[in-house]
Amino acid sequence: DTEVTQTPKHLVMGMTNKKSLKCEQHMGHRAMYWYKQKAKKPPELMFVYSYEKLSINESVPSRFSPECPNSSLLNLHLHALQPEDSALYLCASSRQGLPQTYNEQFFGPGTRLTVL
């Protein structure tokens, strides 16, 4: 299995809702990432988990809460989001945990999030 899966594909939520995004990989990768991508912009790193521990938080607002239950799963819990949080949320994984170089990242198809 050489893919990263993400669910759901699309999500529409109100500003008072609580929802979660899910990411899964079965490649034995030890680093997992959350990115946010706005239309016609590059992906922006949000969080990095390395060996199931949060290694990097790019000063992301607390309304985004990541969780790594095990080495294959990565969740992003959403609460009290704003309309400007609407974006494509991408999950990725890479073989080695941090510190690492020479690592390609494998991306999931993303979750298209719309906040009303």
Add this chain to the structure above:
Amino acid sequence: SQQGEEDPQALSIQEGENATMNCSYKTSINNLQWYRQNSGRGLVHLILIRSNEREKHSGRLRVTLDTSKKSSSLLITASRAADTASYFCATDTQGGSEKLVFGKGMKLTVNP
């Protein structure tokens, strides 16, 4: 922060032609990677070139790296309509954080 910057921002060519995209970056790097993204989808890794390498090939792709000029180029030969996508370069930061920073991206359209 923005590290890589692709040039041109958009390119439209005919099938069979070659497409060249350039990427410039500001700080020293360990490696530079190129990714492709089809519309609204996830990114696909194309090729990784290390800072001590000057050129790398993968199928119809050729990547060069000039660390003295802090620039890289991606050449796609004999382009196909299926190559239509956005292309991003991504760099890490030597001696700094291990995260990737993506360039602004370049939209390639290959017309059949």
